[in-house]
Amino acid sequence: xxxxxxxxxxxxxxxxxxxxxxxLQTKKFRRILDWAYSNSPFYRNFYKEAGLEPGDIxxxxxxxxxxxxxxxxxxxxxxxxxxxxxxxIAVPIEKVTAFRQTSGTTGTPVYQACTWDDWEWWxxxxxxxxYAQGYRESDRVFLPFGYNIFVAFWAAHYGAERLGCExxxxxxxxxxxxxxxxxxxxxxAFMATPTYILGMAETAKNKLGLDPARDLxxxxxxxxGEPGGCIPATKKRMEEAWGAKVYDxxxxxxxxxxxxxxxxxxxxxxxxxxYFLVEIEDLETGEIIEKPGRNGKMIITSFxxxxxxxxxFDTKDVIRWAEYDCPCGRTFRLIDGGIVGRADDITKxxxxxxxxxxxxxxxxxxxxxGPEFEVIVSKKxxxxxxxLRVEIMPGKEGEEQSILxxxxxxxxxxxxxxxxxxxHPYGSLPRYEVKAKRFKDIRKKET
Amino acid sequence: xxxxxxxxxCELIKKMRRDAEALKAKGKGIMAVEKAxxxxxxxxxxxxxxxxxxxxxx
Numbered sequence: 001x002x003x004x005x006x007x008x009x010x011x012x013x014x015x016x017x018x019x020x021x022x023x024l025q026t027k028k029f030r031r032i033l034d035w036a037y038s039n040s041p042f043y044r045n046f047y048k049e050a051g052l053e054p055g056d057i058x059x060x061x062x063x064x065x066x067x068x069x070x071x072x073x074x075x076x077x078x079x080x081x082x083x084x085x086x087x088x089i090a091v092p093i094e095k096v097t098a099f100r101q102t103s104g105t106t107g108t109p110v111y112q113a114c115t116w117d118d119w120e121w122w123x124x125x126x127x128x129x130x131y132a133q134g135y136r137e138s139d140r141v142f143l144p145f146g147y148n149i150f151v152a153f154w155a156a157h158y159g160a161e162r163l164g165c166e167x168x169x170x171x172x173x174x175x176x177x178x179x180x181x182x183x184x185x186x187x188x189a190f191m192a193t194p195t196y197i198l199g200m201a202e203t204a205k206n207k208l209g210l211d212p213a214r215d216l217x218x219x220x221x222x223x224x225g226e227p228g229g230c231i232p233a234t235k236k237r238m239e240e241a242w243g244a245k246v247y248d249x250x251x252x253x254x255x256x257x258x259x260x261x262x263x264x265x266x267x268x269x270x271x272x273x274x275y276f277l278v279e280i281e282d283l284e285t286g287e288i289i290e291k292p293g294r295n296g297k298m299i300i301t302s303f304x305x306x307x308x309x310x311x312x313f314d315t316k317d318v319i320r321w322a323e324y325d326c327p328c329g330r331t332f333r334l335i336d337g338g339i340v341g342r343a344d345d346i347t348k349x350x351x352x353x354x355x356x357x358x359x360x361x362x363x364x365x366x367x368x369x370g371p372e373f374e375v376i377v378s379k380k381x382x383x384x385x386x387x388l389r390v391e392i393m394p395g396k397e398g399e400e401q402s403i404l405x406x407x408x409x410x411x412x413x414x415x416x417x418x419x420x421x422x423x424h425p426y427g428s429l430p431r432y433e434v435k436a437k438r439f440k441d442i443r444k445k446e447t
Numbered sequence: 448x449x450x451x452x453x454x455x456x457c458e459l460i461k462k463m464r465r466d467a468e469a470l471k472a473k474g475k476g477i478m479a480v481e482k483a484x485x486x487x488x489x490x491x492x493x494x495x496x497x498x499x500x501x502x503x504x505x
Contacts, residue, residue, distance in 0.1 A: 012448065012501045023504040120489040124497075275496075304496055 003138055007328065009131035009163075013274040014330045021331055025277050026060045028303035033057060033066065036309040039090035042077050043309065063277070064288055068299055068314045074110045074254065085113045091307045100151040102253045112151065112253055113307040119158070121304050122151075122256060126159020128272055129260040132328070133247040134220055135189060137164035142190040144178040144200065147171040151253045152225060156191050159257075165189075175203045182216055189220040191249075194228025194238060195436040197221055198371040201241035206427070213243025224249040226436060227357050229261075230269070230338025233365035248338055255302045255310045259335065268322040268334035277301040278335075279312075280319060292321040295340055316342050318355075347441055349377055350384045352416050356439040359388065362410045368396040368403045372429040377441040384443065388419045391426045450505060457499045464491050 008014045016024065034054040036043035047053070050067045057063060077086035082093040089096070091113075098114040114122070135141065141160045145153040147169060160167045168185060170178045179200060182190060192200070204210040212218065221244050223229035228238075229248030238246045248269060251257040258276040259269040271278045280289040280296035289296045298317045302310040318341045322334035341355035348354070356375065363373045370391030378385050390407070392400055404421055411419050467487045474480030 010497050012453070012498060016501065016504075020504045024500060027504065028500065115489075116485055117489040117492050120493060121496075124493050274500075 004136045008330070009128050014128070014332065016274070016331055018331055021273055022060055024274060025303075026063070029063055029277055029301060030054065030057055032301065032303050032305075032309055032311060035306065036090055036311055040309060041087040042073075043088070043090070043311070046073075063279075063301075063312075066312050068312045069310075070314045071110060071254065075108050078108075078111060084111050085308065089113050089308050091115055096307055099149075100154070100253060101149055103150055110254055115307045118305055118307050119155075122155040123158035123162045125257040125272060125275055126155050127163045128275075129249055129257060130156075130159055130163055130165075130222070132260055132262040132270070132330070133222060133249075134245070134263050135160065135163060135165055139165045139188045139220075140168065140185060141165045142168045142170050142178070142182045142185070142187040144170040144173075144175075144182075144190060144192050144196065153191055155251075155257060156222070156224075175200055176207055179204045179208060179210065179212075179216075182218065183210065186217045188217055189222070190218060191222040191224065193225040193432075193436070194223045194234055195226060195371075195432045197223055197238045197246070198234075198241060199431050201238075202371065202427075202431075212241060216242070218242050218244045220244060221246045222249050223247070224251060227339050228360065228364075231357060231361045231364060233361050233363075237364055237367075237371065250338060252300070252313075252315060254308075255300050255313055255315070256305060258300060258302075259338075262326065262328045262330065264326050264328040266322070266324055266326045266334065268324070268326070268336045269338050270326065270330055270332040270334055273332045275303055277303065278319075278333075280321065281314075283318070289321070292323040292336070295320045318342060347377070349386060350417060354415055354417060358415050359411065360438075362407065362414050363388075363390060365410070366403065366407055368393055368399060369407065370426050370429070372431060373438060374429055375439045377439075377443060379443050386417060386419045387422060389422045389424055389429060391424050391429055394426050450502075453498070453502050453505070457502050460491065460494045460499055463494070464488070467491060 037047055037054045046067065052066060056065065074088065077088045078084060080086040082089065095115045096113040097116050098119055100112040101109040143153050143157050157167055157169065168181065168187065170181060173181065201212050204212045221238065221242060223238065223246055228234035229246060235246050247261040249257065250259040250269060256276065258278065259271050261269050277300065279299040281299055282289055282296050295318050298315045298319050299312050300315055301312055317339045319335045319339060322336035326334055341357055359375055363369055370393055372391060374389040376387045392403060396403065400423060407421060408419065411417065467484050471481055471484040
């Protein structure tokens with residue numbers, strides 16, 4: 001049966017003219033603000049202290065008057081009743097039907113409450129993402145995911161089901177078993193972190209003697225959870241390893257599934273603007289950036305999430321609006337190249353601003369290097385030291401000197417910094433399933 | 448899409464909400480009814496987000 005060729009999950013919203021979309025966003029912002037003020041003691045007090053009432057927000061520009069909230073506030077509020085979420089929640093506790101938490105990468109995990117309405121909403125947002133990436137009812141989708149306490153691919157699972165795909169939960173299987181099930185069941189798509197997508201390809205080749213590009217039927221992969229899907233060199237590796245198209249998705253446990261690549265892949269990711277408001281704030285002046293091409297910090301609002309609203313959440317993620325449109329016809333704006341970095345990740349080393357994603361882009365662009373690497377920033381006396389650990393692909397060991405020379409040159413060009421490089425045996429650096437921790441800055445611990 | 452078609456869809460969605468809420472009220476105390484209606488209403492909510500919200504800005 002030929003695959004459904006329609007483009008949009010919901011043309012009513014996805015092709016809404018920009019001025020109408022802005023009117024919709026204003027209306028929805030006012031609605032969620034009113035909801036939070038009326039039902040969440042935290043938000044009511046937060047806004048009262050700022051001298052703000054929902055009626056003060058009349059225009060799109062007025063939204064900037066609303067104070068931003070941060071993750072630290074979410075953590076603090078968890079000490080209060082009702083247990084375990086605190087008074088940020090805006091529904092009676094007995095209406096909560098699902099608990100999830102953030103991974104805790106940047107500190108104490110933040111707990112997330114969902115009602116059934118919220119959970120259907122999560123799944124619906126994933127339908128917009130997956131449909132835009134080419135998933136259709138005829139697809140058989142594998143989820144090589146631990147089905148644990150993190151929201152991660154739970155919502156993707158429900159979204160794919162809602163869309164009508166056949167979904168296979170690959171939870172309590174090891175990597176080899178997952179690959180074999182994907183092969184035996186002729187799965188056409190799967191979703192995972194970039195690290196695990198590359199790790200699975202490696203396992204297929206080295207432990208099972210399979211070439212995923214030749215021996216499996218995967219046509220589409222959705223990558224999420226790490227910036228790799230926005231980094232062209234990493235994406236190229238994934239696509240070559242699997243012989244499939246790789247589409248990026250960006251989401252936040254505290255907010256929702258807010259951004260995605262469509263099949264046109266113009267170089268950026270659409271913001272699901274009918275469901276979320278993304279604002280970009282200048283890192284130094286705090287001014288809201290409307291023009292494309294300028295980096296700033298993302299402030300995001302989730303319009304329809306009711307149990308635990310996220311209103312003007314300061315994500316610390318650095319993004320920029322794209323200078324180009326997408327030929328797909330969606331009127332949702334694009335961010336250029338995904339998450340460029342994190343405001344609290346971009347760190348000064350040897351007096352130069354360094355984004356860990358820049359190192360990943362270089363390492364992954366050199367095919368003779370293995371997929372894993374590790375960066376350790378430390379102090380040698382008074383000076384900063386950057387140690388980069390890499391692996392060389394099997395069969396390429398004889399070319400080590402020229403590979404390392406090329407690597408150091410590229411790092412200097414892309415990051416303006418010099419590195420000590422250590423070569424480790426292939427397969428010896430840590431392999432991760434979720435949220436890889438490759439960048440370690442131990443300078444603070446040493447002082 | 449034709450605006451009148453959109454209006455008709457919105458009327459049907461409103462009716463679905465009214466009917467579902469009436470059923471919940473009628474079945475009050477029967478958990479099997481109340482919870483099934485809650486799930487229906489969660490999807491009515493999505494129809495309102497996906498369809499009725501659009502009508503209001505056109």
